[in-house]
Amino acid sequence: MLTLVTIALLAAMGMALIRAIKGPTVYDRILASNTFSTKTVLMISVLGFLTGESEVYLDIALMYALVGFIVTVAVLKVSEFGDLGQSRPDSGENRQ
Amino acid sequence: MSQALDMLSVLLLFFGVLFILVGSIGLLRMPDVFTRMHAAGITDTIGAAAIILGLMLVAGWTIVLIKLLIVLLFLMLLNPTACHALARAAVHGIRSPWQGESEQQQ
Amino acid sequence: MLRLLILFSLTIVLWIALSGHFDPFLLSLGLLSAATVTLVSHRMGIIDAEGQPLGLIPGLLRYAPWLAKEMVRACIDVAWRITRPSLPIQPTIIRVPANQQTVPGRVSFANSITLTPGTISLDVLEKEIEVHALTTESAADLKSGEMGKRVEHLESG
Amino acid sequence: MIELINIVLLGLLVITALAAIRLHDLFAVTIMFGIYSLLAAAVFVVLDAVDVAFTEAAVGVGISTILMLATIGLVGRQEKPPSHRPLLPLVVVIVTGAALVYGTFDMPPFAAPDAPVQQHVAPRYLEQSPHEIGIPNVVTAVLASYRGYDTLGELTVIFTAGVGVLVLLGFRRRRSHMADSPEEES
Numbered sequence: 001m002l003t004l005v006t007i008a009l010l011a012a013m014g015m016a017l018i019r020a021i022k023g024p025t026v027y028d029r030i031l032a033s034n035t036f037s038t039k040t041v042l043m044i045s046v047l048g049f050l051t052g053e054s055e056v057y058l059d060i061a062l063m064y065a066l067v068g069f070i071v072t073v074a075v076l077k078v079s080e081f082g083d084l085g086q087s088r089p090d091s092g093e094n095r096q
Numbered sequence: 097m098s099q100a101l102d103m104l105s106v107l108l109l110f111f112g113v114l115f116i117l118v119g120s121i122g123l124l125r126m127p128d129v130f131t132r133m134h135a136a137g138i139t140d141t142i143g144a145a146a147i148i149l150g151l152m153l154v155a156g157w158t159i160v161l162i163k164l165l166i167v168l169l170f171l172m173l174l175n176p177t178a179c180h181a182l183a184r185a186a187v188h189g190i191r192s193p194w195q196g197e198s199e200q201q202q
Numbered sequence: 203m204l205r206l207l208i209l210f211s212l213t214i215v216l217w218i219a220l221s222g223h224f225d226p227f228l229l230s231l232g233l234l235s236a237a238t239v240t241l242v243s244h245r246m247g248i249i250d251a252e253g254q255p256l257g258l259i260p261g262l263l264r265y266a267p268w269l270a271k272e273m274v275r276a277c278i279d280v281a282w283r284i285t286r287p288s289l290p291i292q293p294t295i296i297r298v299p300a301n302q303q304t305v306p307g308r309v310s311f312a313n314s315i316t317l318t319p320g321t322i323s324l325d326v327l328e329k330e331i332e333v334h335a336l337t338t339e340s341a342a343d344l345k346s347g348e349m350g351k352r353v354e355h356l357e358s359g
Numbered sequence: 360m361i362e363l364i365n366i367v368l369l370g371l372l373v374i375t376a377l378a379a380i381r382l383h384d385l386f387a388v389t390i391m392f393g394i395y396s397l398l399a400a401a402v403f404v405v406l407d408a409v410d411v412a413f414t415e416a417a418v419g420v421g422i423s424t425i426l427m428l429a430t431i432g433l434v435g436r437q438e439k440p441p442s443h444r445p446l447l448p449l450v451v452v453i454v455t456g457a458a459l460v461y462g463t464f465d466m467p468p469f470a471a472p473d474a475p476v477q478q479h480v481a482p483r484y485l486e487q488s489p490h491e492i493g494i495p496n497v498v499t500a501v502l503a504s505y506r507g508y509d510t511l512g513e514l515t516v517i518f519t520a521g522v523g524v525l526v527l528l529g530f531r532r533r534r535s536h537m538a539d540s541p542e543e544e545s
Contacts, residue, residue: 003360006360006364007363010364010367010368010371013371013398014367014371017371017374017375017378017394020378020390020391020394021374021378021391023387026384026386026387026390029387029390029391030390032390032394033390033393033394033397036394036397037393037397037420040397040398040400040401043401044401044404044412047364047404047405050360051407053407053409056409057404057409059413060400060404060409060412060413060416063413063416063417064397064400064416064420067416067417067420067421068397068420070421070425071393071420071421071424071425074424074425074428075386075389075390075393075424075428077428078386078428078431078432079386
């Protein structure tokens with residue numbers, strides 16, 4: 001069963017990659033990379049159970065869940081404001 | 097009892113796989129970024145939750161269970177937030193969501 | 203001060219849950235890192251009522267099962283629509299009244315909308331939430347206002 | 360099974376890299392690099408190199424994506440058309456790559472227990488470090504204790520590089536921003 005899950009996740013990753021390559025807008029690519037990171041988290045968790053070392057693997061999965069979120073937010077920030085808001089601590093308000 | 101748990105875990109994993117695949121197909125089929133977000137939402141919420149719950153049933157009462165629980169909690173908290181941020185940015189950037197074939201501009 | 207203590211104990215619990223070691227040397231390292239995190243968060247000024255919505259927790263425990271049930275129901279519906287060859291979707295944008303009193307309450311409502319497949323919150327306004335719905339049915343479902351009422355209920359504890 | 364996962368992941372990796380080369384919107388390229396790092400880390404996990412996967416997660420996906428985004432904030436989103444044909448770089452890359460592949464023929468197979476690198480100090484680290492150092496993770500024990508000075512030097516280099524990058528990305532930006540909006544200085 002775990003093998004089946006891994007294969008399905010690989011297929012789903014491939015489909016998300018197709019969407020990331022095809023675009024057409026930049027938001028499609030961000031969406032694809034976001035679900036891609038969710039799928040990577042799931043795959044690392046499942047791989048941990050396949051190899052029987054899930055304790056260490058789950059730490060990585062956890063880290064990916066957090067880092068993926070940070071990256072998505074950073075990418076969105078650049079796409080909306082043009083940069084990461086360096087030297088502009090109140091960038092959320094003054095560019096509306 | 098453990099037989100029943102195994103059955104339940106296989107069932108959950110199966111539904112997780114089903115929803116992840118359907119969500120990915122939706123990601124390819126849907127006409128614009130907002131509708132694609134709905135499809136990706138299936139993968140990111142129910143699919144991920146079902147797979148992690150299934151793995152939790154396999155894990156038993158160990159530290160792995162706690163870690164899986166934390167992963168699930170983070171996914172459930174962060175995914176809607178990221179999705180909302182993306183939707184908001186896309187509304188500002190695109191302006192006109194796809195409203196069906198008749199009103200489509202291009 | 204109480205919030206500082208809560209954050210400190212939460213980080214310690216998280217450290218133990220993630221490591222699983224009870225060696226005195228390692229435990230002291232964990233205490234040290236928890237103290238550093240608390241100190242840094244204090245200096246950043248992010249420890250406030252918004253960061254620790256303690257009043258919501260008992261309500262959330264009652265709300266979560268209902269939300270999970272709704273999610274599964276909506277999910278099956280959306281999944282069915284994706285697999286149809288004709289792709290029967292009618293995307294609409296609606297505005298749902300959000301009568302929650304506090305900011306964490308409104309955030310929970312908006313996040314619940316996004317968590318339920320078929321609806322995504324686009325923008326959170328003063329008294330309303332702008333929602334993109336995949337089908338007219340899911341839009342009508344949200345308009346009936348049951349989710350909003352339950353979140354208001356959650357707020358009052 | 361593991362071989363199959365590896366092959367599929369490496370295939371996806373190649374596709375992602377090719378897509379990143381073909382795209383001209385630098386923003387999309389950054390997103391492709393993010394996906395590339397995720398895939399690379401998944402490969403590391405399959406190879407059982409857990410600590411490398413950790414580093415890849417933090418540095419590859421997190422920090423380098425954010426640094427690239429900050430750079431895009433400085434230089435703009437569109438790629439400039441190349442000024443010359445990329446023929447010479449291509450030849451250099453192919454020759455170097457071929458040399459590296461040729462070098463792997465003499466290496467012991469992956470995870471061979473009788474390879475020289477596994478015979479030297481590795482057994483002692485694996486057996487003794489839990490008693491000698493008291494840290495469960497062997498890699499951490501080696502980096503932080505057996506090779507402590509080495510790591511200290513490494514960290515100095517990385518810290519200097521980080522400061523340099525931050526100066527390049529942030530400092531100039533702030534000055535130019537202050538220059539065209541002096542009312543924010545208050």
